[in-house]
Amino acid sequence: METVEKTLDEILDLAATHFKVPRSKLSPDDDFFKTLGIDSLQTLDLLTKLENHFRVELPDYELQGVTDFRTLAGKIQARL
Amino acid sequence: MKQFRGQTLSWELQNGIIELSLHRAPCNEIGSLTLEELEKFVLALDDLNHESHALIIHSVMKPGFCAGADLRELYGWFQQHGRAEVVKNARPYLERIHGVMNAIDAAPLTTIAAVHGVTFGGGFELALTCDLIIADKMARFCFPELRLGLIPGYGGIPRLKRDLGNAVVRDLLLTGRSFNTTKAHQIGLVSQVVGEGEALRAARAMATQLAKFDRITAATAKRFIKPVLHEELRREIDLFCELLTRPEVEAGLKKFVESTDAQPYLP
Secondary structure, eight states, rough: OOOOOHHEEEEEEEEHHHHTOOOOGGGGTBBBHHHOOOOOOHHHHHHHHHHHHHHHOOOHEEEEEEEHHHHEEEEEEEET | OOOEOOOSSEEEEEETTEEEEEOOTTOOOHHHHHHHHHHHHHHHHHHHHOSSSEEEEOOOTTEEOOOOOHHHHHHHHHHEEEEHHHHHHHHHHHHHHHHHHHHHHSSSSEEEEEOOOOEEEEHHHHTTSSSSSEEEEEEEEEEOOGGGGGOSSSSHHHHHHHHHHHHHHHHHHOOOOHHHHHHHHTSSSSEEEEOOHHHHHHHHHHHHHHHHHHHHHHHHHHHHHHHHHHHHHHHHHHHHHHHTHHHHHHHHHHHHEEEEOTTTOOO
């Protein structure tokens, strides 16, 4: 069973790798739209990467309004 | 015409395989110019059919296969001509789109959609006209039309219902959520899942295999198992035109076009 902290770590690793941002520049409470500088299409990419990595389904509407990595980790954790 | 290079798409026939490549930035939004070029393609298909056994539709644009109808163009028509005029012209426009979609759907050759990334709305509907969908693992499928006060208008509902059943249509249509290739494969929408950027290669391999079969036999089998649902498709146009008369549509388009939201595709 993954803990939310482990999930959060994996999200930060994945975001850093996929969007080519140094991992050290990402913090759990960052607004990922701003930190990663992603648009709506890249947001979809991130969603797909997360679903594939964690093998979960994340309905878009559950992520509406979610902007930071920590809340995102909570949403994913609830589906693991 | 064995090859064509247009502003929004191109096609080429080689070794019995037609490749239709979509290349309109940013993500192959289907507007009036794309429709004109698709109509050209469908006309050419009448001749190409005799020399080919397979058609592959794919996108060369990085964000995805196709993001659907050109909503900015549609909103522009509302702004320029007013709702009454848009409603008046909607039916003939939709009939043209349906003409294209129906021709691809019923083409007497085996058709493959090789998709990646965004496969939304009208783009999803275009993929659904194909006999088989090969998707890379980063593809996403969605019918976001309800956010605009509309239903999909390019034949998507009848085709998805034909291929997968009503429950899937309800899930996609009524929630407006998008789902990924894994899910699409689980429910039978996608024939093969491939790695990122590999859909076209896999489609070419499949198309090469199809050349081993007699064309008439393959076309006969297809006619038998894949009926074109003319009555339901006509009903879809009626419903779409009915909904288009409501002010909610123009408001939905305005919200989308003017959105600065990072997730404007969400209902």
